[in-house]
Amino acid sequence: SQPSQFAVFGHPIAHSLSPRIHQAFARQCDIALEYRTIDAAPVDFAAAVHGFFAAGGAGANVTLPHKGAAFALAGERSEAATRAGTANVLSRLPDGRLAAHNTDGAGLVRDLTERHRVDLRGHDALMLGAGGAARAVAWSLLDAGVQTLTIVNRTPETADALADAIGEPARVHTRYWDDLANLGSYDLIVNATSAGVLGGGLKLPMSLVGARALCYDLAYGAAAIDFVAWAKAAKARYAWDGLGMLVEQAAEAFELWHGRRPDTEPVYQALRAAV
Ligand code: NDP
Numbered sequence: 001s002q003p004s005q006f007a008v009f010g011h012p013i014a015h016s017l018s019p020r021i022h023q024a025f026a027r028q029c030d031i032a033l034e035y036r037t038i039d040a041a042p043v044d045f046a047a048a049v050h051g052f053f054a055a056g057g058a059g060a061n062v063t064l065p066h067k068g069a070a071f072a073l074a075g076e077r078s079e080a081a082t083r084a085g086t087a088n089v090l091s092r093l094p095d096g097r098l099a100a101h102n103t104d105g106a107g108l109v110r111d112l113t114e115r116h117r118v119d120l121r122g123h124d125a126l127m128l129g130a131g132g133a134a135r136a137v138a139w140s141l142l143d144a145g146v147q148t149l150t151i152v153n154r155t156p157e158t159a160d161a162l163a164d165a166i167g168e169p170a171r172v173h174t175r176y177w178d179d180l181a182n183l184g185s186y187d188l189i190v191n192a193t194s195a196g197v198l199g200g201g202l203k204l205p206m207s208l209v210g211a212r213a214l215c216y217d218l219a220y221g222a223a224a225i226d227f228v229a230w231a232k233a234a235k236a237r238y239a240w241d242g243l244g245m246l247v248e249q250a251a252e253a254f255e256l257w258h259g260r261r262p263d264t265e266p267v268y269q270a271l272r273a274a275v
Pocket of ligand 1: 131155197
């Protein structure tokens with residue numbers, strides 16, 4: 001029989017690591033599949049997705065800038081996708097409709113708690129950014145026991161909208177970007193902005209970094225260099241990039257599709273050596 005067909009949709013997408021990650025998981029689990037990249041401009045995204053699944057596609061990952069559109073076109077949505085309002089995973093249901101899921105938040109928490117052995121309970125966390133990825137990880141950090149979450153976004157209305165959607169005013173606060181120097185320090189600082197990817201630097205005060213703070217950039221590789229360097233200069237206990245999250249969100253998707261949980265560590269190590 002034909003190997004089942006998977007793809008990642010994005011724009012641009014050529015440099016995506018997802019094919020490599022899913023192919024490595026599949027080899028590990030002895031599953032035959034094909035996994036390719038599909039570049040679709042936003043106006044073509046819905047047609048490209050429907051074409052892919054109509055031609056027998058079994059599942060797709062979705063990345064920038066399509067995560068909101070993927071959520072919108074699905075006929076069924078998981079709780080994680082609904083909370084985030086975005087989807088990074090699409091699966092074909094037996095009746096032909098598409099199911100949307102979001103594994104980004106679970107991926108970050110797994111990277112922190114399993115790979116890096118962090119107990120998130122009781123942490124006071126600061127999240128920079130309130131875009132699609134921030135929406136997914138905010139809920140997961142709270143579920144994992146983060147005590148308070150302060151959201152700061154360049155556009156403050158978006159941070160307020162996310163805090164309102166979460167609806168836990170005792171735990172979730174928003175502050176202004178211009179006020180970062182006056183906020184004191186945090187135990188966990190998550191950079192969920194795309195500033196590194198877009199090439200603009202973030203000017204962050206070192207006073208944000210608490211004595212034993214963990215700093216985490218959702219971006220990885222070159223895009224995370226500035227944030228990680230800032231965190232180290234500010235004497236953070238740890239400063240990580242988002243490569244582990246990338247591998248873990250892929251593992252969550254792989255498990256949804258194949259019912260098997262791959263061993264992520266060798267795949268993570270191979271990518272770490274290459275990125
Ligand atoms: P979005 O475009 O949805 O959101 C971008 C966010 O970055 C917004 O909050 C935006 O603020 C902010 N931002 C952009 N430029 C600047 C700047 N110069 N200064 C301050 N804030 C800025 O992107 P995503 O949420 O999808 O992605 C965010 C990051 O997370 C990216 O680096 C992406 O690569 C990474 N990511 C990593 C994953 C992984 O598995 N490791 C998974 C998903 C995402 P504003 O609202 O004001 O525009």
